[in-house]
Amino acid sequence: MPIAVEFLGRTRVLSEGREVALSRQNISFLAYLVLFREIDHPREVIIEQFWPSCEPTRGRSCLGTALLRLKRALQVNGSNWFEMSPRGEPRISSSAPIWFDIVEFEAAIMPALAAPEGMLHATLLRNLAVGLTHYRGDLLIGWYDDWVLAERERLRLVCLRGYRRLMEHYVSVGDMDKALAAGQSALRIEPLQELVQQHVIELYYNTGQRVAAIRQYDKLAAMLKAELGIAPSKNTTVLIDRIRSERPVS
Incomplete structure (x- = not known):
C-alpha cells in the first residue's frame, strides 16, 4: 500500500x-x-x-x-x-x-482465537504470529479520551489473548522454548497477568529450569505487593510450593 x-x-x-x-x-x-x-x-x-x-x-x-x-x-x-x-x-x-495497523492486527489474530483449542493450522499460526508483530505498543499513546482508553484496553487484551493462544499451540506440539517465548512476550505487555505467570512458571519447571521457575514466582510476588498490595493467588502459591518441595535433580 x-x-x-x-x-x-x-x-x-x-x-x-x-x-x-x-x-x-x-x-x-x-x-x-x-x-x-x-x-x-x-x-x-x-x-x-x-x-x-x-x-x-x-x-x-x-x-x-x-x-x-x-x-x-x-x-x-x-x-x-x-x-x-x-x-x-x-x-x-x-x-x-x-x-491500517489496527485493522491488520485484528484481522490476523481473531481467526486463531476462534479456532478450537490445541494445535493451530499452519495458516492460522502464521497469521497469528504476523499479527502480533503489528502490536508495537498501546493504541494512541499520549491520548486520554474515554473512547481511546476503552479501545486501548480492548486491543491490549486481544494481544494478550493472541500470545496465550500461541503458548497453547506450542505446548500442544511440544515446543516449550517457543511457548516460553510467547509467555514472556505476553508478560512484557502485562506482567500482572497471573494466569500467564502460572503457565510460564510451569514451563520453566517442566523444562528443567527449577531455579528460573522460583525466580519468576518471586518477581510476580514482589510486583503484586508493590503494585496492588496483594499476594499471589492460591493456585499460584500451591504451584510454587509443589515446585519448592520437590528435590532438584543433581
Whole structure:
C-alpha cells in the first residue's frame, strides 16, 4: 500500500515511505473512523465527540474541515478511501487502499482465537504470529479520551489473548522454548497477568529450569505487593510450593 497508518506504539502516517504531518485531532479522528468503521455514526455524534463546545453550525463546519484535511493528506491516486453512508454519515470505505495497523492486527489474530483449542493450522499460526508483530505498543499513546482508553484496553487484551493462544499451540506440539517465548512476550505487555505467570512458571519447571521457575514466582510476588498490595493467588502459591518441595535433580 502506498499509504500506511500506524496507531499502535509510535503513531505515524507514511505516504510512499515518508511521514505525513497530521494534527493530534486529525489523527484521533482518523483512528475513530477506522476503529468504528462498521458503524455509521450520525454527524451530531461525531461533532459531540470531537467538537463538544461548538454550536451546531460551527460544529458541522469543523467536521467538514477535518474531513477535507484528511482527504488531502491521504491522497490515493485513482481511488477513494473515504465515502458517505446512505444516510450521509462519513465513514472509511470498506475497500480503502490504505494499510491500517489496527485493522491488520485484528484481522490476523481473531481467526486463531476462534479456532478450537490445541494445535493451530499452519495458516492460522502464521497469521497469528504476523499479527502480533503489528502490536508495537498501546493504541494512541499520549491520548486520554474515554473512547481511546476503552479501545486501548480492548486491543491490549486481544494481544494478550493472541500470545496465550500461541503458548497453547506450542505446548500442544511440544515446543516449550517457543511457548516460553510467547509467555514472556505476553508478560512484557502485562506482567500482572497471573494466569500467564502460572503457565510460564510451569514451563520453566517442566523444562528443567527449577531455579528460573522460583525466580519468576518471586518477581510476580514482589510486583503484586508493590503494585496492588496483594499476594499471589492460591493456585499460584500451591504451584510454587509443589515446585519448592520437590528435590532438584543433581
